[in-house]
Amino acid sequence: MAGPPLTERRLAFVLGKGGVGKTTVAAALALGLADAGHRTLLLEVAGERRTEALFGMPPSVDVPVEVRPGLHALSVDADRATQEYLTIQLKVRPLVEMMARSRAFHQVTQAAPGLSELVTLGKIWDLATAVQGGTPVWDRLVVDAPATGHGIALLEVAGNVRDLAGSGPIRDQADAIERVIRHPAATGVVVVARPEDLAVTEAVEAVQSMRAKDLPVTCAVVNGVRTSPFGAAEVDALRAVAGRPGAPDADRAAALAALAVADGAVHDAREVAGLGRDAGIPVAVLPVVPDLSPASGGLEALSAALMSDPAIGGGDGG
Ligand SMILES: Nc1ncnc2c1ncn2[C@@H]1O[C@H](COP(=O)(O)OP(=O)(O)O)[C@@H](O)[C@H]1O
Ligand SMILES: [Mg+2]
Numbered sequence: 001m002a003g004p005p006l007t008e009r010r011l012a013f014v015l016g017k018g019g020v021g022k023t024t025v026a027a028a029l030a031l032g033l034a035d036a037g038h039r040t041l042l043l044e045v046a047g048e049r050r051t052e053a054l055f056g057m058p059p060s061v062d063v064p065v066e067v068r069p070g071l072h073a074l075s076v077d078a079d080r081a082t083q084e085y086l087t088i089q090l091k092v093r094p095l096v097e098m099m100a101r102s103r104a105f106h107q108v109t110q111a112a113p114g115l116s117e118l119v120t121l122g123k124i125w126d127l128a129t130a131v132q133g134g135t136p137v138w139d140r141l142v143v144d145a146p147a148t149g150h151g152i153a154l155l156e157v158a159g160n161v162r163d164l165a166g167s168g169p170i171r172d173q174a175d176a177i178e179r180v181i182r183h184p185a186a187t188g189v190v191v192v193a194r195p196e197d198l199a200v201t202e203a204v205e206a207v208q209s210m211r212a213k214d215l216p217v218t219c220a221v222v223n224g225v226r227t228s229p230f231g232a233a234e235v236d237a238l239r240a241v242a243g244r245p246g247a248p249d250a251d252r253a254a255a256l257a258a259l260a261v262a263d264g265a266v267h268d269a270r271e272v273a274g275l276g277r278d279a280g281i282p283v284a285v286l287p288v289v290p291d292l293s294p295a296s297g298g299l300e301a302l303s304a305a306l307m308s309d310p311a312i313g314g315g316d317g318g
Pocket of ligand 1: 018020022050224302
């Protein structure tokens with residue numbers, strides 16, 4: 001893949017199927033970037049509001065909340081952002097407020113194709129380009145994107161608007177956003193998957209689909225990868241015990257349990273290799289951690305693993 005490593009791009013989108021660990025990976029990445037000295041904003045746009053729970057902080061819907069030194073978190077509420085957008089476009093706040101109070105508002109905004117993606121991306125754009133005292137407010141923005149299809153729609157919406165808008169300020173604005181979203185020096189997309197056949201197949205398809213659309217897919221993260229402390233010689237020894245006629249039941253049971261750990265690690269390593277091969281991108285791996293609650297150290301462990309992975313930081317990962 002052309003372009004710098006993910007950690008050097010200002011805007012990172014974390015995509016993947018629901019439940020694979022997008023929010024966790026986005027938080028771990030944002031934490032790592034902040035620890036590396038970048039003023040970082042973690043943006044949650046899927047409406048789940050989970051990042052606060054990860055950091056043990058109150059919700060942050062309007063104003064970014066500093067959840068760790070140098071790391072702020074913000075949830076973008078698509079409905080609220082749509083109201084803001086319509087207020088600016090229609091220049092009549094009372095009208096929009098009246099519309100927003102109506103129960104039909106949500107249905108209307110959901111029914112207008114791409115409107116929710118457009119305002120969400122516009123919000124991300126405003127934050128990404130915010131400047132104070134001559135310097136950008138944020139060095140890095142990590143977007144915890146909606147599940148795969150909606151996430152890709154979010155990345156595509158500026159291009160669609162530009163193509164539809166004819167000429168004029170909306171076209172120019174959409175074009176500017178589109179060029180940054182597609183530029184591999186500015187933007188990177190991370191695809192998160194679990195080490196399972198179906199999940200890997202879907203991740204490969206997502207990568208291929210984004211590549212066909214010229215979106216800057218940068219790397220993948222396989223989350224929840226099992227490892228084994230047993231080397232090849234130990235596995236042979238375990239097999240010998242498990243298969244030895246007359247071995248005590250407890251020995252056999254212990255050997256089989258240890259072999260299951262070794263087999264799990266082999267299985268997951270195969271899935272990781274398959275994803276790298278079929279998608280043709282660098283793949284980082286994250287272990288399962290026992291606890292992700294704030295102060296458990298789980299998120300910090302994932303962050304350290306992610307940042308030291310060459311697939312994320314480039315080079316030898318140092
Ligand atoms: N590496 C991991 N180790 C342990 N638990 C994890 C790990 N990654 C995710 N989880 C847990 O799995 C669940 C789903 O993760 P989440 O990040 O919310 O997924 P998504 O945002 O893709 O829906 C959460 O309960 C989260 O705490
Ligand atoms: Mg999530």
